[in-house]
Amino acid sequence: MGIGELVGAGRTADVFALDDGRVLRRYRGGGDATGEVAVMAYLAERGYPVPAVWPGVAAGELVMQRLSGVTMVEALANGVITAERAGEMLAELLRRLHAIPPRLSADPGHRVLHLDFHPENVMLTPQGPMVIDWATAAEGPPGLDSAMAALILAQVAVTVPAVSVAARAVLCSLLRQLDGIDGEHLAEARRRRAGNPTLSPDEVGKLDEAVALITEAAGS
Incomplete structure (x- = not known):
């Protein structure tokens, strides 16, 4: 998974481009994203409009569908x-x-x-x-x-x-x-x-x- 340029930054996390139409969201403080991944997957299965999401390599990371717009x-x-x-x-x-x-x-x-x-x-x-x-x-x-x-x-x-x-x-x-x-x-x-x-x-x-x-x- 090749991490590319910084494409976004919030109060607690940074978002980096990946090379396959996805992005990596990484918490700066090392927070655990496991629960976030589970919630988003649960909602997506029920038709709620959230990006597709996958666990990252570390607990403080998640891999997410890169959205246009x-x-x-x-x-x-x-x-x-x-x-x-x-x-x-x-x-x-x-x-x-x-x-x-x-x-x-x-x-x-x-x-x-x-x-x-x-x-x-x-x-x-x-x-x-x-x-x-x-x-x-x-x-x-x-x-x-x-x-x-x-x-x-x-x-x-x-x-x-x-x-x-x-x-x-x-x-x-x-x-x-x-x-x-x-x-x-x-x-x-x-x-x-x-x-x-x-x-x-x-x-x-x-x-x-x-x-x-x-x-x-x-x-x-």
């Missing part, structure tokens, strides 16, 4: 997709995900949760949208996943002035498509987000403002 963020910036449609698409993908039974949990109310669901983790490909980056996937109540998705959008809206208007518009569209955001789930999403070691002090410090924005947008 752009992220939803890039599509928004280029005017390829409207904020309204982006919010609708996010809601559709969440509903499809939460219709799939859990892989491990015996609780009938649990589903597979992405827990880092936002426009940078949705690729718009010629075959349709594909959801990437399942490192934080877990199982639990689907309302928590929806609350986390809304909170991430709201957090971007209050911390990144350059995209604040677009993030707010996508958030409002998403909230119109959901059956509401449960207060307990939003509080749990806030708690988890505050404990995320990849967030800056400014991002953590504006979580309450982000929560307030969700409440305001949900009521408008």
Whole structure:
């Protein structure tokens, strides 16, 4: 397996090209990708739009189908997709995900949760949208996943002035498509987000403002 150029980098991992239409995703901190591979394979078997995936050589690696297209963020910036449609698409993908039974949990109310669901983790490909980056996937109540998705959008809206208007518009569209955001789930999403070691002090410090924005947008 010949590792090629760096083609992407996130907060915790780097992505390298391989020579056969695939990419290698490698955690910088040496985290274990075994669970991520299992979740993605499980979802793919049930028709959910995720890239094909294979285990890497080391525990902190996974080999993934190389996708063509752009992220939803890039599509928004280029005017390829409207904020309204982006919010609708996010809601559709969440509903499809939460219709799939859990892989491990015996609780009938649990589903597979992405827990880092936002426009940078949705690729718009010629075959349709594909959801990437399942490192934080877990199982639990689907309302928590929806609350986390809304909170991430709201957090971007209050911390990144350059995209604040677009993030707010996508958030409002998403909230119109959901059956509401449960207060307990939003509080749990806030708690988890505050404990995320990849967030800056400014991002953590504006979580309450982000929560307030969700409440305001949900009521408008």
